[in-house]
Amino acid sequence: NAGVTQTPKFQVLKTGQSMTLQCAQDMNHNSMYWYRQDPGMGLRLIYYSASEGTTDKGEVPNGYNVSRLNKREFSLRLESAAPSQTSVYFCASRLDRDQPQHFGDGTRLSIL
Amino acid sequence: GNSVTQMEGPVTLSEEAFLTINCTYTATGYPSLFWYVQYPGEGLQLLLKATKADDKGSNKGFEATYRKETTSFHLEKGSVQVSDSAVYFCALFSGGYNKLIFGAGTRLAVHP
Numbered sequence: 001n002a003g004v005t006q007t008p009k010f011q012v013l014k015t016g017q018s019m020t021l022q023c024a025q026d027m028n029h030n031s032m033y034w035y036r037q038d039p040g041m042g043l044r045l046i047y048y049s050a051s052e053g054t055t056d057k058g059e060v061p062n063g064y065n066v067s068r069l070n071k072r073e074f075s076l077r078l079e080s081a082a083p084s085q086t087s088v089y090f091c092a093s094r095l096d097r098d099q100p101q102h103f104g105d106g107t108r109l110s111i112l
Numbered sequence: 113g114n115s116v117t118q119m120e121g122p123v124t125l126s127e128e129a130f131l132t133i134n135c136t137y138t139a140t141g142y143p144s145l146f147w148y149v150q151y152p153g154e155g156l157q158l159l160l161k162a163t164k165a166d167d168k169g170s171n172k173g174f175e176a177t178y179r180k181e182t183t184s185f186h187l188e189k190g191s192v193q194v195s196d197s198a199v200y201f202c203a204l205f206s207g208g209y210n211k212l213i214f215g216a217g218t219r220l221a222v223h224p
Contacts, residue, residue: 004155033211042201042216043156058211090155100146101212103155 002026006091006104013081013111021076021107023091031094032074033058033101034066036087043090049074081111114139114206118215121199125192125222133187133218135176135202143204145169145178145185146212150199159187159200192222 007022025032030051035043035058045058049068063085065077074093078085088108092101119134137143144163148156160169165180174189185202202215 040216042214044214045211048211092156100158100161101156103148103157105153105155 004091004093004102004104006089006107008107009105010108011110013078013109015082015111017081017111019078019081019109021078021089021091021109022073023075023104024073025091025093025102026072027093027095027102028071029093029095029102030071031096032068033092033094034064034074034076035090035092036060036085037090037106038087046076046089083111085109086111114143114204114213116202116204116213116215118200118202118218121217121219123218123220125220127194127222127224128191129222131187131189131192131196131220133200133202133220135185135187135215137183137185137202137204139183139204139206139213141206142180143206145176146203146205147174147176147185147187148201148203148214150201150217152198156201192220194222194224196220197222 004025033048034046047066049055052071067075088106091104094101115138146161147159149159150156160171162169162178168177176187199217199219201217203212
């Protein structure tokens with residue numbers, strides 16, 4: 001009953017380092033999403049993938065790249081981390097348009 | 113564009129008090145509306161949803177009614193418990209954009 005699994009749960013990086021956050025879902029969902037959560041700002045969409053093989057920018061895509069590796073996996077990459085990217089990152093997936101999103105437990109990322 | 117506005121928190125209540133968290137939205141068409149809850153250190157979980165006007169979503173003693181005339185989806189619970197302490201997010205899904213739009217979240221603290 002795994003649902004949406006994110007790895008790692010915590011990470012500390014130095015400015016300029018690169019990092020890939022992993023996300024996998026075992027619910028055969030079509031759409032997957034990456035959000036960041038910052039105090040007082042709710043969740044902001046970074047990128048999403050409506051289906052395998054497609055990706056689209058969300059509200060705050062700058063400084064990030066994504067890969068929809070297959071139907072199960074959707075990774076988020078920071079090529080050159082900046083302190084402004086310190087946040088909690090959530091991956092989510094959804095079966096279809098009218099279905100709710102299911103969230104992972106998050107990755108807490110600190111960039112020094 | 114589409115947006116969601118929630119009342120600012122934190123909301124602090126005594127156990128067994130009545131809870132209302134206000135949520136209003138701006139959207140074209142007929143969005144689906146959701147309330148998500150986030151417990152400390154966890155991801156977001158769907159609490160309830162409503163997909164059309166006058167629908168009432170309910171779960172775990174929480175209720176919210178989709179009011180198109182006032183573009184609102186206020187969350188209510190008749191008697192809160194300490195275990196309800198969490199952050200609550202109102203969200204809308206507009207099919208044209210294929211993604212959820214979240215409010216900023218409202219922190220609820222319930223003390224014995």
